[in-house]
Amino acid sequence: MDAPVALWRKVLDRLDEAGVLQHLVLIGSWCIPCYGEYFAGVPYTTSIRTRDLDFLVPSPRHPMPRVNLPELLKDLGFVVDFRGEGYMKLDHPELIVEFLVPERGRGTDHPVSLPQLGVNAAALRFLDLLADRLIETKVAGHLIRLPHPAAFGLHKLLIAPRRIKDAKAIKDKEEAFRVLNALVAKGETGQIRQIFQGIPRGWQRRIEQVLISQKQSELLEALK
Amino acid sequence: MRVIRSVLKEELANSLRMRREYERALKQLPKGVLIRKQIRGHGYYYLLKRESGRVRFEYLGRRISLGMDHRYKEAKQLRAKYRKLLAQVKRQVSFLERALRGRSRRAVA
Numbered sequence: 001m002d003a004p005v006a007l008w009r010k011v012l013d014r015l016d017e018a019g020v021l022q023h024l025v026l027i028g029s030w031c032i033p034c035y036g037e038y039f040a041g042v043p044y045t046t047s048i049r050t051r052d053l054d055f056l057v058p059s060p061r062h063p064m065p066r067v068n069l070p071e072l073l074k075d076l077g078f079v080v081d082f083r084g085e086g087y088m089k090l091d092h093p094e095l096i097v098e099f100l101v102p103e104r105g106r107g108t109d110h111p112v113s114l115p116q117l118g119v120n121a122a123a124l125r126f127l128d129l130l131a132d133r134l135i136e137t138k139v140a141g142h143l144i145r146l147p148h149p150a151a152f153g154l155h156k157l158l159i160a161p162r163r164i165k166d167a168k169a170i171k172d173k174e175e176a177f178r179v180l181n182a183l184v185a186k187g188e189t190g191q192i193r194q195i196f197q198g199i200p201r202g203w204q205r206r207i208e209q210v211l212i213s214q215k216q217s218e219l220l221e222a223l224k
Numbered sequence: 225m226r227v228i229r230s231v232l233k234e235e236l237a238n239s240l241r242m243r244r245e246y247e248r249a250l251k252q253l254p255k256g257v258l259i260r261k262q263i264r265g266h267g268y269y270y271l272l273k274r275e276s277g278r279v280r281f282e283y284l285g286r287r288i289s290l291g292m293d294h295r296y297k298e299a300k301q302l303r304a305k306y307r308k309l310l311a312q313v314k315r316q317v318s319f320l321e322r323a324l325r326g327r328s329r330r331a332v333a
Contacts (some may be wrong), residue, residue, distance in 0.1 A: 048231055051238065075301070077309045079249045081241060091242045093312045167230030174227070 004094040007076065008053060009140040011097065012224070013136070014072050017141045019065040022119065023144045025099070027130055027152075028054035032122045032175060035123055035149050035182075037137055042185040047175055053105050058131035059123060060101045068118035088120050089110045102127035129155050133195055150192040153180035154199070157207045173214060189222040196223045229324070236320040239313050246310040253303055256265075258288070258296040 008030070015021040026034065030046050030053055033046045070080045070090060078090040078097065088111065090097040103123035111120035130147035138146060149153070156176035163169040183192055196204060204223075211220045256273035259281070269284040 046227070049236065050231060075305070075307045079242075079243050079245045080305075091238075091245055092318060093239070093242060093309050096238060165230060167227045171227050171231070 002069055004051065007092065007094045010076055011053070011073065011095065012142045012144065014076075018067040018072060020067055020069075021144065022075050023057065023059075023062065023064040023140060025056040025058055025131060025134060026148065027056045027127075027147060028052055029052070029175065031146050031152055033141060033176070034137055034144070034146055035152075035179065036219060038135065038149060039182045041188060042182055044182040044185075045178070046173070048177060051094065053095050053097045055097070056127055057114060057117070058127075058132060059119070060112060064114050064116050070118055072175050079105060085110050086120065090119075098122070100124055100127060104128075123126060126155055129158070129195075129199060129203075132198075133157075135195050139194075148191065148195065149179045149183055150188070150195045153177075153183070154192070154195060154207055157210045158203055160210055162208060173210065177214070177219070180222070184218065184222055192219075192222050193224070203212050232320055232323055236317065236324065239249075239316045239320060243310065243313045243317060246306050246313060250303065250306050250310070253306075254295060255299045256282070256296070257300055258293065 014023060015024065028048070029049045032049065036046070049093035054097065070078070070088075073090055075155050076092065078092045081091045083089065083090045088099075098118065099114060099119050101114075101121045101123050103125045107125065108123055109155050114125050132149050133148040133151045134145045136148060146152075153176040156172040156179075160169045160172040160176070163172065180192060183189070195206065208220065208223070212224075256271045259270045259272045260266050261270060261327050266286065268286055269288045271282040271284055273282060
């Protein structure tokens, strides 16, 4: 087992013991290897994984056990890093843990305080899409929540055009196609369509434009 | 290739930031280690520190508070951990800089 995975499991152990893991959703590139079990039996490979381990807090006001996460992870070697407007990240040479919440209303440039976890979180657009449809999978004896692969893929296509760095947009699209094509191979085109049809028309158009520009006709067909 | 290069660049920026964070965290830990000396059947606590390259024993008394004991024990463990992780981050920085430099040299050649 490589070092980031070993540390990732220790982080999951701590979060589960503290009773907060069930209130979090794992998002970002760490979802890709976790979908392996879901896609068992269909061609599916994992891609480049960065050190960023992102957790979505879908309902920041929802009651959950009180825990000081920086203290909880301190002896593993995590140090707190404050960036920009005061956003917190928990840094370790193997992993960078960050918390995110869905942005609602007008949005804000300031971090959202999560006093029950002892951290703050960045509020980002479109995260509701990930939080609305979840699946559960077992990792190292822990039940973790992930966005449904269809929601994950569509979200990546939605945010790709908003990326400032081209390479990030390419990576988003590559991850989206990987997951969505695996869903098509698994015969779950209906799931993609169902989630796609439940999102606002503007978002749908943006996703269609990406698929057209990337000549992904099979996926475009799956949305109809 | 562009994606890999961009990921490497981002990871380098992260590692450079982390290096600063670990250096800062090490500076913030209480300096020195607690030592209990046994002299003629009695225990005496000292704080062992290094100042300008010289080792100094600062006498603390026959008893110290539990809080102080805990603070210095934790600091000792964290110092060892942070130094190890700082060394790891420095190796990452060196590797990532080499990887990115190597790529641009080949591009020039």
